[in-house]
Structures are given as C-alpha cells and as structure tokens.
Amino acid sequence: MSLDLVIWCMVLVPLAGGLLALSRGAVRAVMLIVCGTVLIAGVFSGAAIFRVFTHGPLSAADGWLFIDGLSAYNLVVMNLIFLLSTGFSVVYFAEEARIGTFGLKQARMFASLWCGAMAAMTLVLVSNNLGLMWVGIETTTLTTAFLICVHESRPSLEAMWKYILICSVGVAFAFMGTLLIAASAQGLDIRTTDLLLWTTLREHSVQLKPVLVKIAFIFLVVGYGAKAGLAPMHNWLPDAHSQAPSPVSALFSGFMLNAALYCIMRYLPIVEGATGGVGWGTGILSIFGLLSIVVAAAFILFQQDIKRLLAYHSVEHIGIIALGLGTGGLGTFAALFHTLNHSVCKALSFLAAGRLGQIFGSHDMKKLSGALAISPVWGWGLFAGILALVGLAPFSLFISEFLLVKALVDKSAWAPLVIFLAGVCIVFVGALAHAIPIAWGAPEPGVRRQKATGAEIALVALPLALLAVLGVWMPVPLQHAITGAADIIRGLTPATVQGVQP
C-alpha cells in the first residue's frame, strides 16, 4: 500500500469506525468496534511513525498532510493513550452496564464521539496546513463536549456549557491568530494554496512581517492555550475533567491538552524566525507556564474531589511543559519527554481514580480512604500515579523535571527556577497530604474488598512499568526521536518542503 494512503487511513479509519458503531444494536458490539477501530488506526499510525523515524518526513494530498519527527512523536503518545484508555473504558463501562447506567444510547454516543475525537486529533497531528490543523482542534472541541455528558446530569451539563463556551472562544481566538499569520505572509512570492502550509511559512519565516506575527502569536497562545488548559484560561478544565466519565477524563488530560499545545509548538519556530530569534515567543510561553504552575499549586491544596485534584495536576504539568518549551535548549527536550511521561501517568491516575470511584461510590477524597486495603490494584495505581505526578525519584517524571531544572540553570534563569521549584514543592506537600490518607486511612464501613481481574492488573502494571523503566533508562531510539522533534521546535532542522515523496 502506498504511504499516502496510510496517512489517509489514519484519519479515515476512526471516522468509519465511529459511523459503524452507530449502526450496531448491542452494547457489546459497539464496544468491540471501538476497540477494533483504535487498534487498526494504531497499526496504521505505527507504520507511518516507523517510516518517519527511519526514512524522514512523509506527505500526502499535495503537501497538505505531512508527518515529520515532531508529529510522529506526538502520534506515539496519542496512540498509547488511546490504547490505554480504550482498554480501560471496556472495564469501566462494563461495571456501569452492570448497574444499568450505561445502555445502548450511551454506548453509541460514547463510541461515535470517541472515534470522532480520535480522527480529529490525528488530523491535528498530520496536517501541514495550519487552517486544517485548526479545523482539527475545533472538531475535537465539539466531539469531546458531548463526551462530558454521556451521563446527563446537572453538574455535567454545567461543565459542558463552560467547556464549550471557553473553548469556542479560545478556538475563535486561534482562528484570528491563523488569519493574522496568513496576513503577515501576504505580499511574499508564495502560491496562495501554499500560503498556510507550515513548511512554507517555516521556510519563509524570516520574511514575515514581525508586527503581525507578534499579534498573531498572542492570539494563538491565548486561543490554543485555553484549550490546553494554561492558566488563566484553565477554568473549564477541573469541571470538565471531574464530570466526564473517567476514560474521557484520561483522554482529556492524556492527550487533548497536548494536541492544543502541539499547535503552539508548531508556531514557535515560525515566530522565532520572524522576530529574529531573540526569544520573544518563548518568553511569552514561559510566563504562561509559570503562571499555570503557581495557580495549580495554590488550588491543589484545597481540593476535595480526587478528579479535580488530578485536573489541577494537569494544569501544573501543562505549565511545566510550556515552561520547558519557553526555556529552549535542553528545556525543549525536557518538555517533550515530559509530555510522554505526564500523559501516561495522568491517564493511569484518572483510570485508577475512576475505578476507585465506582468501588467506593464517590470521588470525595475523604470517602476514598483505605483504598489500598479495599482494592490493592487500583489503590496502588492511584497512589503510585500521584507519587509519580509530584515528581518522586524512580519515575520518569522526575527525570524530565530534573532536566528542566538543568536547562533553567544553564540559561541562568533564576527567577523562573525559583518559582518552578517553589510550585513543585507546594504541589508535592499538598498532593501527598491528600494521597496518604487515601492509601492507608481507615476504610468507611460498608465498602467491600474487590478483587481485580487480570486485565485490570495489566492496565495498572504496564503504564507503571513504562514510567519506572523510562525513569532509569532512556532507550536510544526514543532519545533520537525526542531530539529530532525538539530540533524542529527549536528551528534547527530546515523545513523539508513537501517531505520525501515515497
């Protein structure tokens, strides 16, 4: 099969799967289709990713679709999260189906939107045209909005409304930014069909009009940043994460935020090129990053709901990633590595929190106490997840945060370093204060001990093993992949126009 087709399939397979799921008449069949779709799309992505890492960028559709090292790396993370959370959704919804809150209607809705979201996120990652990328983000907003209220209830509707409103305005801002970028490139000798192509803009970035690029970047950071959950545009995030069914929360935190951040990553080299590489764009990103860390640290202390706690962790970690991108140099590498670590770890934590929520019948952290005794598997999953999130040593999040500290020291950026460390310390104390009673507290009477199935054990053990292994050993191919992706953001790799035609 030609490689053009592979890229097309990556987007079209989930779309087809979503439609197919709508036509099935049984919950089981619908869930099977979801799993199949995610697997098949994963295989296609895997093929494309392998090809990119071995032979260089791919492109299709006259250069409008394009995969390079950066998109391939993000595709790896995306497929990992989708596999993990889809596997979990089967376990999670089986329990809900047992108690009767997950019928055919919910299953169909979940399946079609889930696959739709996958198609949209893939589109974001494989499009070279910045307009198309924006359409992808827009579509993720619309599909995931309804995923929040698979179970229609007052709080979930409220969360959905907030989410739609804030993210639609954000997406509109991003569109404005895209327009301004297009305006800044006008008057150059470029075909109008190529004007919005990332490769073209990257190549001509020095000739773009700096004033317009600067305004555009502010719109883009605010717009995509709202979607990524950067403070102060993060208000929708804790609500949406806490109200959505757990597999959806895992997807939100694990990849949707990254997808929005990925758009900002794409614009960074263009902006730096246009403004003369003085760190104007990265500076803005650092400020947003630091603000997010501080805000999250403050709110983590006062949470009662476990999923809201995890949501604020997301704000913190997205802040850390933004700070890394803003620092540049080694920081970019750290940021990209951190996206992988954070996504895996956060998905695991949300899954564990969701399952524990089902067992205990509540997401209130006071009621979750004694989780280790009640459900050792998920209890450990959650506890270890939180330990990893606060940056404890054997896990890979520690390594990426450590690399960021090193990058900040290298740049002698002392003020950001102090704020970052202070924020991380507050989070450390705050989160542990919540986590220890959950782990070892006395369980409330009436909650019965639950045995886990083999699948559940695997869902906890695999991500934890990944995090632990990456914490002590970085495989060489991964290191190459991240370095390659970081070079694209730092603008060190010349934009290979139109990619390598297969």
Add this chain to the structure above:
Amino acid sequence: MILLILSDLALLGMGVFGAHISIVAVQGFVLGAFALLSQYEHLTPRVGAIALITVAVKGVLFPYLLRRAIKDTEVVRESKPYVGYNTSVMGGLVVVTVSLWLGVRLPFAAAVDMPLVVASSIVTMFTGLMLTVTRRKTLTQCIGYIVFENGIYIFGMAVAGEIPLLVELGLLLDACVAVLVMGIAIYRISREFDHMDADKLRTLRG
C-alpha cells in the same frame, strides 16, 4: 461598515433578547453584502456562494434558531449584567477610537478602505466578547459568540480573502456548529434547570 459599528453599539446598550436577535440578523446581511462588495472587481462564483451562504446562515438561520430558543423558555430580557449598559457603550466608543488608530497603523497588504474595515472588525469582536463575558444569560452569551465570529469573518474576508476556500468554510462551519451545539445546550440546560441563567451555573467551583 459604519452600520456595523452602530449595530455593535446598539447591542452593547440593550438588554432585550428580541432586539439583539434582530440586530444579529441585520449583521448577517451586512456581512453578506460586504463579501460581495469587497471583491466586486473580480467577482467569482466562489465569492457569490460565500455571500449567499453567509446571508442564509448568519442572517436567517441563526436568528430563527435563537428565536425558537426564547420561545421555548419564555425569558425576554437580560438581568443585571456584570458591567452596566452605559459603561458598555462608553467602552465600545473607546474601542472604536483605538481600533481606528490600529487600522491605520497595522501593516496589512491588501484591500481598499482598510482602516475602516479593520476597525469595524475589531469593534465587532470586542462587542461579541463583551456580551459573552459580562452578561448573565446563556442566550446572550451565545449571541455574543456569534457577533464575535462576525468580527473575525470581516477580518478574514478583508485580510485573507484570496486564500482558498478552507478559511471561510472553516469559519462558517465553526459558527454554524457552535450555535447548533449551543442551541441544544440551551435547550437542555433550560429543561434541566428551569432557567437560562449562566450565573446559577456555579455548583462547580474552586
């Protein structure tokens, strides 16, 4: 363009949904006309189609959907906005001045009448944002969002008019879907809560 700016100021100064919706409809027609006029020298079928769709969607469909939404819920006017009507209008006037200045200053390549067009688009965007942020009813927020989109639309037509279809399609799709979604949301929210007050949507905090 001046009509557009005036309609924005009117939106800022009023609190009755019916009037708001009428103004949104007028804006839709103005936008359609603008799409035609801005390209009248080289009028292509594409521009015609865009103008037609604009009028149909923004001038007819949205107002219709919005009116239906009020009928369902029997709410007629805005209750106490966070920023008063007079202050909003004054703010709008300040933005008009600033945006005219910006329209002259910014180095755009294309189009005639640039300062006025850019200015009116900025004012429209500001109005939309104001309505979205400072009003309490979900319906006004929704109208604000449409107005915000209108502002971006003008900007897009003026600045990036000749970039292939995708841009405008994206915008129309976006506005259309946003309202659709919001319409459903309003419907569901009102059914579930017996009111449309976004202010009361505050169980989830902190």
